[in-house]
Amino acid sequence: MATITAQLTVNSDITDYGLAINKTMTMSKAGSTTGLERTSGVQRVLLTSLNHIDLIKGGLAGSTVADMTVTGDTAGKVYIKYLEDDTAKFVRIGLGNAADGTTQTANNGDQTFFEIGRLYGNEWMIIPWNGASNVGDITVQPSSASVTDGAAIVEYIVFFE
Amino acid sequence: MATTTAAITLTSTDLLTDALSLSATNTLYKAGTTIGLDQTTGMAKAYLTATTVVDIFPQLIEGSIAFENKSSWVYICNKSEDETEYITVKICENVIGKLYAGDFLWMPWSMRESENANNHHGDITVAPSVATGMWLEWTCINEGTEYPTENLATA
Numbered sequence: 001m002a003t004i005t006a007q008l009t010v011n012s013d014i015t016d017y018g019l020a021i022n023k024t025m026t027m028s029k030a031g032s033t034t035g036l037e038r039t040s041g042v043q044r045v046l047l048t049s050l051n052h053i054d055l056i057k058g059g060l061a062g063s064t065v066a067d068m069t070v071t072g073d074t075a076g077k078v079y080i081k082y083l084e085d086d087t088a089k090f091v092r093i094g095l096g097n098a099a100d101g102t103t104q105t106a107n108n109g110d111q112t113f114f115e116i117g118r119l120y121g122n123e124w125m126i127i128p129w130n131g132a133s134n135v136g137d138i139t140v141q142p143s144s145a146s147v148t149d150g151a152a153i154v155e156y157i158v159f160f161e
Numbered sequence: 162m163a164t165t166t167a168a169i170t171l172t173s174t175d176l177l178t179d180a181l182s183l184s185a186t187n188t189l190y191k192a193g194t195t196i197g198l199d200q201t202t203g204m205a206k207a208y209l210t211a212t213t214v215v216d217i218f219p220q221l222i223e224g225s226i227a228f229e230n231k232s233s234w235v236y237i238c239n240k241s242e243d244e245t246e247y248i249t250v251k252i253c254e255n256v257i258g259k260l261y262a263g264d265f266l267w268m269p270w271s272m273r274e275s276e277n278a279n280n281h282h283g284d285i286t287v288a289p290s291v292a293t294g295m296w297l298e299w300t301c302i303n304e305g306t307e308y309p310t311e312n313l314a315t316a
Contacts, residue, residue, distance in 0.1 A: 002176035008267055012165035014201050021236055025264050031245045039176060075261050081185055088193045095255045114255050117269025124185045125268040126169060128258025
C-alpha cells in the first residue's frame with residue numbers, strides 16, 4: 001500500500017473577507033483506507049494538430065497508459081496540466097469519446113463528447129475519475145492558436161486502483 | 162482586480178522506487194487574459210440528508226449562458242469522515258467520478274450548453290451515497306454569474 005497525498009491551496013482577495021482553501025487528501029481505494037497503489041506515471045503528450053483526441057482512455061482497450069487496468073466505479077484521480085506560458089491559448093478538456101468528433105452533446109451515454117472546461121496556459125486540474133470505458137474517456141483538444149508554435153504540451157498523471 | 166492563486170502538491174514516498182513530488186501553481190485569470198477573476202459564489206457548506214442528485218450551482222439560468230466558455234473554477238470537497246461514504250459528481254449527467262471521504266476536486270468549468278433543445282446545460286451535480294447525512298463544501302470562482310430574474314409566478 002502506498003501513501004499518496006494531494007495538497008490544494010487556494011488564496012484570494014476576491015472578497016473583503018478573503019477566500020482560502022487549504023485541503024490535503026490522501027488517495028485511498030474506494031470505500032477503504034487502503035491507499036491507491038498504481039499510477040500511469042507522469043505522462044507528457046505533444047499535440048501537434050487540432051485534432052480532438054482521447055488523452056486518457058477508460059477501460060483497457062487502446063489505453064494510452066500502458067498496463068492501465070482501470071475499471072469503473074473506483075477512486076481513481078487524474079491530474080492534468082497545460083504546459084504553456086501564453087494565457088491566451090487553451091486546451092478543451094472533455095468527457096466521452098473523441099472519435100465522435102467535437103460536436104457538443106448533452107450526455108455521453110452514447111459515447112459522444114461533453115466539454116468539462118478549458119485549461120489556459122499554465123493551468124491545471126485534479127478530478128476523481130471513474131474510468132468507465134468510452135463514456136469516461138478524458139478528451140483533449142488544443143485551441144487553434146496552440147499549435148502555431150509546433151505543439152501543445154499536456155502533462156498528466158493518473159492514480160488508480 | 163482580485164488576485165487568486167491555486168497551488169497543488171502531489172507527493173508520495175512509497176508509490177514508486179523514487180519519491181514522487183509534483184507541484185504546480187497558477188493565478189486564475191479571465192479567459193484568454195491576464196486579468197484576475199473577480200467574482201465568486203462564496204464557499205458553501207451543506208449537510209445533505211438524501212441521495213437525491215442536486216444541482217450545486219442552481220443560479221445558472223437555463224438556456225441563456227452568458228458566461229459559457231468563460232473562465233470558471235470549481236472546488237468540491239466531501240467532508241465525511243466515513244471512508245465508505247462518497248458523492249458521485251456529474252457534469253450535464255455525465256459521471257466525472259466519485260469523491261470519497263476527504264477527497265476534493267479542483268477543475269475548470271466551461272458552463273457549456275448542450276445541443277439538446279431542452280434548456281439543458283452543463284450543470285454540476287452531486288449525489289451522496291447515503292441518506293444519513295453528509296457534509297460537503299463547494300465554491301465557484303469565475304468571471305460572473307447570470308442570475309435569474311425575479312419569479313413573480315404564484316401558485
